[in-house]
Amino acid sequence: MAKIVESKTIVGLEVGTSKVVAVVGEVLPDGVVNVLGVGSCPSKGIDKGSITDLAAVVNSIQRAIEAAESVADCQIMSVTLAITGEHIQSLNESGFVPIAEGEVTQEEIDSAMHTASSVKLPEGLSLLHVIPQEYAVDKQQNIKNPLGLQGVRLKAQAHLIACHQAWLNNLQKAVETCGLKVDQIVFSGLASTYSVLTEDEKDLGVCMIDFGGGSMDIMVYTNGALRFSKVIPYGGNTITDYVAQSLTTSRNEAESVKINYGNAVNPTPEQAEQLHKKKIEVAGLGGCTPRTFTKAQIVEVTSRCYGDLLQVVENELAQLRNELTMKGIKQDLIAGIVLTGGSSQMEGIAKCASEIFGSHVRIGNPLNITGLTDYVNKPQYATVLGLLQYSHHNEDESTPGFGGQGSDSGLFGSLWGKMKKIANKVKSEF
Numbered sequence: 162m163a164k165i166v167e168s169k170t171i172v173g174l175e176v177g178t179s180k181v182v183a184v185v186g187e188v189l190p191d192g193v194v195n196v197l198g199v200g201s202c203p204s205k206g207i208d209k210g211s212i213t214d215l216a217a218v219v220n221s222i223q224r225a226i227e228a229a230e231s232v233a234d235c236q237i238m239s240v241t242l243a244i245t246g247e248h249i250q251s252l253n254e255s256g257f258v259p260i261a262e263g264e265v266t267q268e269e270i271d272s273a274m275h276t277a278s279s280v281k282l283p284e285g286l287s288l289l290h291v292i293p294q295e296y297a298v299d300k301q302q303n304i305k306n307p308l309g310l311q312g313v314r315l316k317a318q319a320h321l322i323a324c325h326q327a328w329l330n331n332l333q334k335a336v337e338t339c340g341l342k343v344d345q346i347v348f349s350g351l352a353s354t355y356s357v358l359t360e361d362e363k364d365l366g367v368c369m370i371d372f373g374g375g376s377m378d379i380m381v382y383t384n385g386a387l388r389f390s391k392v393i394p395y396g397g398n399t400i401t402d403y404v405a406q407s408l409t410t411s412r413n414e415a416e417s418v419k420i421n422y423g424n425a426v427n428p429t430p431e432q433a434e435q436l437h438k439k440k441i442e443v444a445g446l447g448g449c450t451p452r453t454f455t456k457a458q459i460v461e462v463t464s465r466c467y468g469d470l471l472q473v474v475e476n477e478l479a480q481l482r483n484e485l486t487m488k489g490i491k492q493d494l495i496a497g498i499v500l501t502g503g504s505s506q507m508e509g510i511a512k513c514a515s516e517i518f519g520s521h522v523r524i525g526n527p528l529n530i531t532g533l534t535d536y537v538n539k540p541q542y543a544t545v546l547g548l549l550q551y552s553h554h555n556e557d558e559s560t561p562g563f564g565g566q567g568s569d570s571g572l573f574g575s576l577w578g579k580m581k582k583i584a585n586k587v588k589s590e591f
Contacts, residue, residue, distance in 0.1 A: 173548030174240040178375030181221040182545045183229040188553040196532035198233025200225040209375035210246020218335045239342035241552045243349040247394040248325035254280050256317045265307045273317035290322040294386035320387045349544045350378030356547030357525030362496035372504040374398045384491045397504030400466040407462045414444045423463035426509035471517045497521030503541035
């Protein structure tokens with residue numbers, strides 16, 4: 162008999178530039194995700210978060226969902242969906258309220274956060290996330306939880322993430338065309354932080370770079386709070402295109418050459434001498450005669466690209482450091498840089514990043530997972546697994562405002578009126 166499971170079983174769906182991934186997981190009481198099923202297929206019809214061919218995207222989603230259903234032996238009814246793209250914008254805002262009875266109440270905390278999130282957004286943008294940073298009561302600063310403290314005025318500081326309503330609507334339409342319900346929509350960069358960052362790293366200060374095929378999601382935490390988020394519209398495919406142009410070959414051939422022979426770091430003179438001895442034949446365009454390159458020539462191209470892209474991030478971080486210093490906010494990234502996403506697996510990328518950022522770098526694999534770990538314990542699954550963690554930690558969050566209303570971060574559900582909790586439903590056969 163068919164049974165609807167409404168416990169903590171969640172389905173995450175990521176529609177990326179390179180691939181569409183669906184993961185079915187059960188969130189255990191300790192927060193560990195037990196992966197029950199996974200489906201993945203090459204992505205068609207979407208580029209850097211923007212849908213260019215709706216029918217192709219729908220087909221890719223259907224194939225990924227069907228594959229996940231087959232592995233998990235279930236029927237997927239609804240999903241938590243990731244969204245990214247250069248349309249994503251973020252800002253830090255503050256809100257003030259008087260403390261009526263001399264002691265901070267939960268209603269006043271909610272009201273201050275609501276004031277902080279009531280900023281007028283540019284036309285076409287909708288609020289996606291309101292993420293608390295810290296509070297102040299009169300001259301007492303950097304308070305994590307002001308409930309019960311005495312004072313005259315409460316200040317709430319929040320990080321807001323907004324997305325373009327049309328992009329969100331198109332992505333939602335593609336998913337609903339597949340007969341699926343969208344429970345939550347989450348910025349993919351935020352989802353990845355749930356999957357690969359630890360609380361200690363957020364407290365010490367850390368920058369996560371989710372290096373995807375079409376874009377890079379940048380997330381910076383200091384003193385336990387999210388200070389900066391941005392999507393840079395360049396990714397692994399940018400490097401592939403440059404390799405194709407430099408070697409005069411197809412994108413498919415360039416991708417293969419990049420993965421098999423590329424490196425993010427320029428070789429030492431001694432290494433270069435060895436690399437010059439290794440010859441690689443690269444197929445020409447349109448039936449042209451194949452050309453031969455040395456591995457050293459290929460590494461020179463790929464290392465320059467990775468260095469240039471990571472330098473773009475360093476420029477953003479330099480500007481952020483200045484802004485935080487002016488505000489008197491701790492700006493050191495003591496925990497360094499965490500690289501995740503499919504394009505973070507290039508050989509030498511950690512060393513390349515360490516040289517550019519001048520700090521410790523690690524590759525971020527998904528944390529706190531069990532079950533089908535052999536399939537998903539890789540950086541390219543950071544976002545989709547993070548969706549499951551996000552949904553678990555923010556299960557009372559209302560569905561994002563498809564009509565332009567903002568949603569909260571899950572901690573302040575009473576602020577906008579608690580809706581009936583939407584559980585992700587998986588229809589299992591027994």
